[in-house]
Amino acid sequence: MEHQHEHQHHEMPEMTGHQHDKHHNADHGSDQHMGHAGHDHYAMIADFRKRFYVVLVLTIPILLLSPMIQHWLHWQLSFSGSQYILFVLSSIVFVYGGWPFLTGWFSEMKAKNPGMMTLIGFAITVAYVYSAATVFGLKGMDFFWELATLILIMLLGHWIEMKSVAGASRELELLVQLMPSDAHLVHGEHIMDVKTDTLKENDLILIKPGEKIAADGLVEEGDSYLNESMLTGESAPVQKTKGQKVIAGSVNGNGSLKIRVTHSGKDSYLFKVVDLVRSAQEAKSNTQLLADKAARWLTLIALLAGIATFVVWISLGRDLAFAMERMVTVIVICCPHALGLAVPLVVAKSTSLSAQHGLLIKNRTAFENARKITSIVFDKTGTLTKGKFEVSRIVAGDGQNEDEIIRLAGALESNSEHPIATGITAEATKRKLKLPLASDFKAITGRGVEAIVEQKRIMVVSPGYLEENKVQLPANYNQAGNETVVFVLIDDQMAGFIALADTVRPESADAIATLHENGIKSLLLTGDNKQVAESVSEQLRMDGFFAEVLPHQKLEKIKDLQQKGEFVAMTGDGVNDAPALAQADIGIAVGSGSDIAAETAGIVLVNSNPKDIVKLILFGKATYRKMIQNLSWATGYNVVTIPLAAGVLYDQGILLSPAIGAVLMTVSTVVVAINASLLKVKT
Incomplete structure (x- = not known):
């Protein structure tokens, strides 16, 4: 799977673009690592806040001096040159308050990517130029007060929105701050x-x-x-x-x-996590691209609708001031703010939340597609089971006891790295047994080991050795499906046997049950023998199993399922599962520690806990739901408000002023931000 690491320039270039780009200098210490971009972002929030308060102070005299406001309030405040004071104050508001929008408009035009800033910049410029012309002789009514309130509300909207974006990114900074300096x-x-x-x-x-x-x-x-x-x-x-x-x-x-x-x-693992989270937040998924496309279209529609509104009202014989005001309101209301933020906010929130819950998203699209999964193929060892042999029972022969059998077998096995050996020595440690020394150690190829311990010849051998050497199996011998058994012989006499099993994780059964509740099939894929696979599959009530599968065959099994129309997720620990992880619709690598598992997986689970896989799917569904809710809200809002702004219901006495338009736009953005922040991981 490719990692779509394009940079995320959605509809607010001066606001979010540089939040990401500066993050990649990972060779700084933890504080600097985050530092620059974080500080820049907070400096911008402070800048918007300052501009908002300055404009707020200037808006009060502008309102008091506006003939329209005086007319509404039935009072008079007029003196010679009052309109020039109004013009000067409004000019300051236009240049100082509108500066971020005007520069944003310029950079969008330069990038040939008109969006949010183009709309706001165009709207406030039209309002300002027209109003200034009325001061210097054009017949008509200025709307300086609308210009001032419009810029004021836009600054407030941006300020609120930047704070919510910063909130989502701050969770990433918290991860970095985990590193002591x-x-x-x-x-x-x-x-x-x-x-x-x-x-x-x-x-x-x-x-x-x-x-x-x-x-x-x-x-x-x-x-x-x-x-x-x-x-x-x-x-x-x-x-x-x-x-x-x-x-x-x-x-x-x-x-x-x-x-x-x-x-x-x-x-370190933590920095890899931070980089993964960062690149996942920057990567564009299909939903994100859809939102970007919608926002671009909305910009074009806004400009066309605005101009059309102006033309229609002029041709109906309305005055220039009224037609201008309608045009500005349509353009402002159309700003695709909510649409531009609908997906990025959910993305930022979901990736940082995931990281805190041990789910590392390397490929956004894989994560969003988690909702489509119909079958999950589990690698057995280390995912559904603990991945290490533990002694499940010890059966002693006549005149022997369990501790003695483990003590002698442990003396031989303490030299070996074999999983069975480590299982036996772990049991000896658990029982606090002191292991004697072994001498004349010999390996019996593929059949076991032998050595001299306390002047006795001790052998730990497989059932195959007993068969070959015609040694009688103990009378009380029996074997469960998922057990591996070794026999202990003292001076060629049967002393007893030790059964070991790779025990199933306690969380596995719950995980499989939850998958069934959500209509998702679970299948086991293992290189182990049929008996073991069947035993684990039945114990966990899975939908089926593939046993004795070699690494290269795993890929074929995944392909077979896909040809039957299944949307397949594969979980594995990465090494021999890499081809299958790449073939699966969604590859989920499990494995903790620094070796952030196989490059081929789209998602990495830090813990090898099967419950996390369920968590991942449910969280993927929740994330997708939030994105769609946000997109629906952002588009639905425009469908309703654009006609109102254009004055469709003018005869019924319903007309939106540019300031009301700006309020509605800001409310729409805040709704999207709040909805994104309600996203949670079900634990």
Whole structure:
């Protein structure tokens, strides 16, 4: 899948465009990393606020000096030259208050991309030029007061709207601020404080109780519980002991840890998350492109409708002032503000929310298409199951006990990295057994291991070895579908057997049940044997399974489903699943830590929790719903208000002034912003 990383220039170039572009200098420390763009954005918000207050102060005398307002209020305030004072005050409002809109209009014209600013700039210029002409001799009624209130409300609208956009981006800044700025570098006997961004691979750092982890790494010394909730959405603290991975930005509990750095600051998991979130916010999806197209059309319609309104009223014999006012109102009301923001606000909100819940969206379109999924294909190991062998039961022969069998088997297996070996040694550790030393260690190819322990010859072997050597199976031997069994022989005598299984995650059953409730089929795809696959599939009540599938065949299975008309999501841990992840309509890579899994996936789940996949689909649906609600509102509002602004109901006494038009436009934008901010991840 391609990553559509075009920059997002929707209808407000001077406002949101540069929010993104400056973010990509990732080689700064955490503060600077965000810094410039964030500060620019807040400086702009402050600028709009200042312009709003200046215009507000000037609008009061403009209103008092306007003949129309005096006529309505039945009072008189007129002195020689009053219209010139009105002209000067209005000129200041036009130039100072209207400056952002006029410069925006100019840059849109230069980019040959007329939009929001073109409409506002055109409307206020027409109003100003016409009103100025009336002061210097043109017959007609000025509308300086409408110009002033129009600019005032536009500034307020922009200010409110920029604050809501900043709110969505701020969640991203919070992610960056998770990185502590300093770290304690262990240098022989000394500990010195250094800046986090100077840390290199293989540095040793000390994390004191309650501090944030400064870099991704492996625990070299110590034992503590870490809170990783902001990174993974997982609320329970996670125990970390020697050799385990830690993620930068997680918060240490009450133990102290020494960490061997595996990634420098800018390669850390957290920065990758931030960059992913950022590029996802910038990437355009189909819905976004639709909104952009609609906004462009609306700009053209606005200009044409405005000019048509002017022509119609003039030809009906109305005066120039009335026709001008109608034209300006139509153009203002038409501003595709709400439309330009309908999707970007939801995008900004959804990507940062997702990141906080351990869902990393690399491809926006894949995320929005999550609502179409009809089948999910799960890789078994590590997704639905824990991905590691655990001892499920120990059966001891005559005169033996369970601890003794594990102790002797553990002595042999402690040298091996094999999943079965690690399962047995983990069980010995759990039972707090001290493992004796083994000598004369030999591997029996494909069949097991043997060694001398405490002067006895101990063997840990597979059922295949018993068959080949005609060794009698124990009388009490039985095997469950998803178990792997090894036998322990002491001096060639059967001592008992150990059954191990890759246990199903407790969350898997709930996840599959929720998928069924939402009408989505779940299928298991595994390289394991049929017996194991069937056992897991039945236990979780899945819709089917494919067993003994080799990596290159996974792709074929996905293709087969697609040819049957299914919209397929594939989840896998990335390495052997890459081709299948790429083939699937939506590839979801699972796997925590810094190795943000397979490039081929459109979405990455930080935790390997199957419940997150369900969360992702439901959140994708909710996000899409919000976008459509916003688009419907933004277009519906224009369909209703444009005819009113043009004066269709003039005979019924309904007429909108430019200021009312501006209020309606601002309200429409605020409705869209509030609706976007109500988006939530169901947990």
